[in-house]
Amino acid sequence: MASAGAPAIELRGICKAFGPVQANKDIDLVVPRGTIHGIIGENGAGKSTLMSILYGFYRPDAGEILIDGRPTQIADSQAAIRAGIGMVFQHFKLVRNFTVLENVILGAEDGALLRPSLSRARGELKRLAAEYGLQVDPDALVEDLSVGHQQRVEILKALYRRAEILILDEPTGVLTPAEADHLFRILRGLRDEGKTIVLITHKLREIMAATDNVSVMRRGEMVGSVRTAETGPAELAELMVGRKVLLRVEKPPAAPGAPVLELRGLRMVDAQGVERLRGIDLDIRAGEILGIAGVAGNGQTQLLEILGGFPEAGATLSGEIRLKGAPLALAGSNGRARRAAGIGHVPEDRQTEGLIMDFSAWENTAFGYQDAPEYNRGGLMDHAAIRADAADKIARFDIRPPDPELAAKNFSGGNQQKIVVAREVERDPDLLLVGQPTRGVDIGAIEFIHKRIVALRDAGKAVLLVSVELDEILALSDRIAVMFDGRIMGERLPDQATTGELGCLMAGVDPATRPEVVS
Amino acid sequence: DPALIFDLGGKFDKSFNEAAYNGAERWKAETGGSYKELEMQSEAMREQALRRLAQSGANPIVMTGFAFGEVLNKVAPDYPDTKFVLIDMVVEQPNVQSIVFTEEQGSYLAGVLAAQASKSGTVGFIGGMDIPLIHKFECGYAQGFKAARPDGKVIVNYTGTTPAAWNDPVKGGELVKAQLSQGADVIYAAAGGTGIGVLQAAADAGILSIGVDSNQNHLHPGKVLTSMVKGVDNSVYESFKAGTEIQPGVKVMDLKSGGVSVAMDDDNKPLITEEMAAAVEAATKSIEDGSVKVHDYMTDNTCPVK
Amino acid sequence: MDFATLIQILDSAVRLMVPLLLACLAGLYSERAGVFDIGLEGKMLMAAFCAGAVAYATGSAWLGLLAGIGGALALAALHGLASITFRGNQLISGVAINFLASGLTVLLGQKIFALGGRTPSLQGAARFNEITLPFADALRPVPVIGRLYAELISGHSVLVYLAFAMVPLTWWVLYRTRFGLRLRAVGENPASVDTAGVSVTRLRYAAVLICGALCGIAGAYLATAISAGFVKEMTAGRGFIALAALIFAKWRPWSALGACFLFGLMEAVANRYPNLDLGLVTVPSMFMNALPYILTVIILAGFVGRAIPPRAGGEPYVKER
């Protein structure tokens, strides 16, 4: 065993470049054993890269890694696992069509045959579940699990390999508040057992609530490490972004006008025969933001897809949609018609829906609007016009790096999101559909995106906001509807609703038995 | 120097390209001369090859395969001093000799032999691609067989519709087994490399087969009933020997002139009974004196027997 | 159709499906590991040549088989080099391997045997001969079952039984062993395997080489079992049909058996009924020959849903852009 005083992790002078991008510049980091250590930083600051180096996924260009005070060569993940390091990646490394058990034993099998490994793992999972409250069905296919459960599988994978150091990269980006609380309880339990935890997050609230120490990264460099107890959100935010950040959304009171979107009895049964929407009635007025709160998987995705004009293949739809009084067709691939009718849409999943990752930024600024007259001239697409437009948006949305020729996949998550938001908001749609607008996005960008959404509202447009972040819903919405199991459980005004009350609704329990009708 | 151009199948096709090659080699061995040879790789190369050879002074230029017909018709007038010999197709040009074989007659004899050798009264025919030339073989064979056994049955298979049809011994072997199960006990293959599989499978199954184009009796001694030999080798040999003295016009290589025949040698001697030899003899006579007319499928795309 | 005909057609189907099945399982290993392979045809062809040549030279079918496996392995290693080590385009590599085999076999064959790329015919022990299973003759008189055993199940070359044994074996390897688990994982999400501390490169090479070995058996079967020697281009598109069967089977071993049997059966039927007489019209032989392909399209359209390939298939594993 190592000397008692040595830190669990010590990084010295870590450098890493991806081609011309210097992702990590001469980084030092010390993480004492038995602590939860937070790492924050803007999108693209190099947090994931640093942790991937520690986990042996990338090789550093220079620098030294000490584990428990001993210099350790971490050439690959195998070495990291041997050194007692486990990591839950920002994008899970799970095999979607494997069961939970299979994912857990992958790479840590006991022998050439699976059966003994599987039965041992089954027992082990039961023990871990009991010990840490990490319940998952060991025989479920990963693709059938909610993201929260998928994350549990990742944690279980690490614990199964007896990790003493656990790295979590933005674990709560995809979790509901309740799931996040649950996760933090687990992490504290692990820490109290003497394990060391590194937590990357964009949420200052979580840093303040869960960590013992926190390090801040900016543009590939480590700009500071402090004890959490000795700092505050405002200071961290400033350290992170390099300027003062408004942590509250400032918005004038809403002045709702005529209804823009009216939904009546909207129902949807998917191709497997599961009823996903069970009769949705909603009104959204001009000049208001309607926030839809709810745990992921309760029909929000389906609602957005139907309104956006691309319901899942094979689904049966019924009910009525009216936009500014005129009925809209329910089915068919008519994303174009929806855009033409004045509906903008920031989709929930920017990487598989909102962007073509291999297209350049400028090509992506026309995505979905390839028909728009200003992008076309004489039967051909007007590249000069699209490029000019893209450059303009990049400048006004402060998208970094400001290079319209760069492929979307080469932007960080936050900047990718800005590209999508810029494209949709700048069109001045009468109705903007927004799904998870700030998932995985740093606070500087969150502030910016929120401002834009509010500005759109103030210009008299209607906004339908879907988010699993209750904080976001509460901060932005003028009215909140809670969705559960394909139904609207109830509507609340943000200043009259408590988190607890909303949480009850999200869980399918109506605290007031009679839903309050807001006029 | 003379030149020889092979068709797409290539000179080792176990079929008439190879026979042509053998003829040329025989000429080379006997005279000590040298010749140019060329294998086609593509359709467009035909014209190219003819012109390049003619320009290079090759004379005569012999080519195998009906596919040269069109091109030669176009090219021959441009090189009036060069003699061309086309095997398997007629082109009427003053400097072209066309050599055609009466495959139907040779196949007729093969059919006669098959009829004698068959115990079951059912025989088989396996062709490569379903094209008119192969029907000519099939039809002659059926006529000869039916002449001897009017109540007998001929099972016909073609191997495919792509060039792979000529190089698929596996399929050839399976077709033998399919025909065998329908009672066939003598099978005639006119299918290039596929035929090798036919002869092999027949030998394995203990039934008789008939080879084609060149003498294939030696491939499985005592198991190949005979081969319908097309004297392409002789034609090439003669052409090379005649050199520039080649007479233009159409040369029909029939039974009488020895252009086609059924191979009789030591390898199939044990299989050929006296009656068989006599039957072939008789059929040959009747064809030669015209008392039996073997119908040529090519003239009207039909076959009098089914 | 009487029983004898049925048996004959099934028997023929069994023989014809064997090279398809071996190549299909070969492709299954490779593609399940995320390496697409349209070079099955070429590997089989190379194997057929090597097997034919060595079996002729040594007079031993078994040495021929080894040589066939060796030939296919060499091309498989090349495919691995291109698509794993050098992260090249897997489709191009496959196309190149097909061309390479098609040229090299004839070039070498001509150089060695001077028969235009053909090898001399194989005889005796240079071929895998048909083996009669125990009691086959004794059981023959038993109605139905006995004949099925004696005529359909018995009487194939050892490679046929090997090919059929490969199906449960492949299933077992894929779903019951550590290697299979990792193999399937690397074709779905190589990052998951990498972060679990297992080498993606080594796994993929293993899969590609297994693919080579199976193609080798398939080629040896063509040249030394079902026929007697190598003929140029003798694979005649079977590698592509195997690929189709693989997609048809959705990359699953038992389904591969079914798909290959279907292809074999349709070819056997077309062989047995070269001119289908439908009373009014006789279907010309060309269309009977194309029947397996036409039926495949119909079956595919009618009964088989969307085939989703292994997710990471076709893409080299690149960590750092």
Place this chain on the structure above:
Amino acid sequence: MERMPTWADVILTPLISLVLAFALSALVILAIGESPVEALKVMVEGALGSSYGLGYTLYYATNFVFTGLAVMVAYHAGLFNIGGEGQAAMGGLGVALVLLALPWPHWALALPAAMLGAAGFGALWTLIPAWLQARRGSHVVITTIMFNFIAAAVLNYMLVNVLRPVGSMDPATARFPAGAQLPKLSEMAAGFGFAWGEDTPVNVTFFIAIAACLLVWLLIWRTRLGYEIRAFGKSEPAALYAGISPVRITVLAMLISGGLAGLMAVNNVMGEAQRLVLNAVEGAGFIGIAVALMGRNHPFGVFLAALLFGFLYQGGGELALWTSIPRELIVVIQALVILFTGALDNIVRLPLERLFARGRRGA
């Protein structure tokens, strides 16, 4: 993420790869006991050394441009069209039917009609695979392979039983009317008063091929349809989000692809043979796969790759003509060229990248 100057990526890398491929080919030639230097001389001289060789090289290249473009267009939509062979064969049938239907007075009239026939039949031959892919999810790779075989059967039937002149041995159509003879490049050159490429089959279709490259480039990178094709090819969920219909794009992309493959027939059937023969396509459909992939799915790359393969074809023909090297050697050389420029290109690219990176750092 520029690591290397573009010229090094698109010119230097393939060039070095090509040199590697030829070096290995030289070893193969040595191994079969022939002289590589001699072989190279014959090939280069035969394919590029005279207007005659060049004419053939360009003729073959024209074929490959069409089949290469066909594969490329489908590829951009995420579809792998292995059916170029069958589509080009059906294109030939279209050309033959059109040209034999009327006594065409002049090629200028016959050409557009033949092009319609070629593209129409080629496109039609993709319709079922495309529709099945779009509607039923039947994998286009299988269906197009199957349709190659079916096309061979159809052609076999049509040529033997329907289109063959009575009494002809050859399973081929009659000669097309004289008015349907396309002008050869040699005739055009003669029109300008100089002799070029006499007796070579390269004809006006060569210019159509160049035009096709430009049009395909416009289509893919300048039109809305091209934008949608590329978007769909990269991500189907994103395409749905953007209101792009998968069915429409799949069918359109395949129709265009099949049409391009079919157009090849204008070159070989109408321009060269002047009649339709059984084996008219001769594997050009498969070469198209290599051409498209080696050309990095860009029309300009396709054009260059087609020229390279034209060179190999013609040079290989000359090799067979004047040396005793078997023609299969050319297939081996082709394979090595495909392998090194298309699949093993990183053997060259990675070291080059390192070299350039070092150069930059040093500077």
